[in-house]
Amino acid sequence: MDVESAVAARVVEDAWRRVLDWLGLHAPGSHAALLDGADPERIDALEAELGVRVPVELRALWLLTAGDGGVAGAGCLPGNEALMSLDAVAAVHRLRSGFQERQEALDALRPDPDGFVAWRTSWLPVVSHGAADHTSGWYLDTESGYLGHWSRHHEGQPEELDTLGTYLEEVADMLEAPSLATRDTPGLVGDALVWGSRLDPAREGAWRPLAE
Numbered sequence: 588m589d590v591e592s593a594v595a596a597r598v599v600e601d602a603w604r605r606v607l608d609w610l611g612l613h614a615p616g617s618h619a620a621l622l623d624g625a626d627p628e629r630i631d632a633l634e635a636e637l638g639v640r641v642p643v644e645l646r647a648l649w650l651l652t653a654g655d656g657g658v659a660g661a662g663c664l665p666g667n668e669a670l671m672s673l674d675a676v677a678a679v680h681r682l683r684s685g686f687q688e689r690q691e692a693l694d695a696l697r698p699d700p701d702g703f704v705a706w707r708t709s710w711l712p713v714v715s716h717g718a719a720d721h722t723s724g725w726y727l728d729t730e731s732g733y734l735g736h737w738s739r740h741h742e743g744q745p746e747e748l749d750t751l752g753t754y755l756e757e758v759a760d761m762l763e764a765p766s767l768a769t770r771d772t773p774g775l776v777g778d779a780l781v782w783g784s785r786l787d788p789a790r791e792g793a794w795r796p797l798a799e
Contacts (some may be wrong), residue, residue, distance in 0.1 A: 657718025
């Protein structure tokens with residue numbers, strides 16, 4: 588592993604451990620919903636199955652936590668999104684790749700110089716709309732190292748210049764210093780972390796925004 592890759596992996600590890608520590612202290616329900624880390628052999632098998640190299644920073648994350656089962660369907664990431672399990676990663680990657688193959692077959696019949704690109708093989712889905720909702724989410728572009736948005740119906744995709752490391756660092760920062768949070772507002776419902784941007788109206792009365 589070269590120095591740059593080692594640094595990228597360390598940034599992800601440090602940021603995610605901060606998230607884990609915070610959840611363990613303040614939101615044990617959300618902490619308990621996280622899956623254990625994956626065995627290296629499972630990640631190797633996923634690489635072989637999808638034909639995509641898993642970047643060292645994503646491997647570092649999956650070795651710590653290989654998915655989020657969620658609490659009441661909500662994950663612990665901003666927007667109540669969830670870290671996807673490796674099985675879900677494989678399923679969504681296959682689904683999106685199949686759609687792209689069909690689209691390219693159609694494009695071959697009516698050549699389009701622009702070519703509609705809904706998915707690339709080098710994209711690995713890592714975060715989904717919810718713990719069991721895989722209609723949209725964030726992928727890691729294994730070539731550029733940046734996150735991008737995907738959705739079932741290909742809605743306009745917001746530009747995203749985060750790496751996995753900078754994204755997780757911001758999540759940790761928002762939890763540790765909620766008054767400075769800009770991406771979303773963290774709070775608690777019982778012993779679970781719930782973010783304000785997608786707060787279920789039925790849970791509004793029980794939601795408590797975090798205070799430093």
